Amino acid sequence: MGTAAGPQILEVGPREAWDILSKETAATLVDVRTRPEWDFVGGADLSDLNKDVARIEWKSWPDMDHNPAFVAALKEGLTGLPSHLLFICRSGARSMQAAQAVADALGDEGGAVTCINVAEGFEGDLDPLGRRGGLNGWKARGLAWRQS
16 A cells, blocks of 8 residues: 555554564554553553554644654654564554655655554454444454553
8 A cells, every 4th residue: 555656655454563573673663643542542562572662643632733743753763774664553544644754754865664554553443333442453453552
């Protein structure tokens, strides 16, 4: 999946994302959700992989304004260029936008990193009752997560 204007963004499910993070020592998970989402909903826990999750808001609550410093903040927080950058949000939409922005920026700079969107996101799609977290997504797939 991707746009005609920029690099192709790969898209994988949560379990495949976990497998990539497990096997690729230089892979990084970037959670692009908002601070309230991290605080109240929880997030992926990569401690079993001896990894941290990079948490950088793509859009900020409550107005959901785009974070113009997102790419710079991500690059600043990285120690070296990882082999893979995996992006996750609530359901997979914001993370796709963030992945595309990073791929475009790195491509413009000649950086070679595989940008991957985690389809389904952390909470997944709405179930028939209008709730997230049980139908699909990182949590529903039984992957490691924690709530602060």
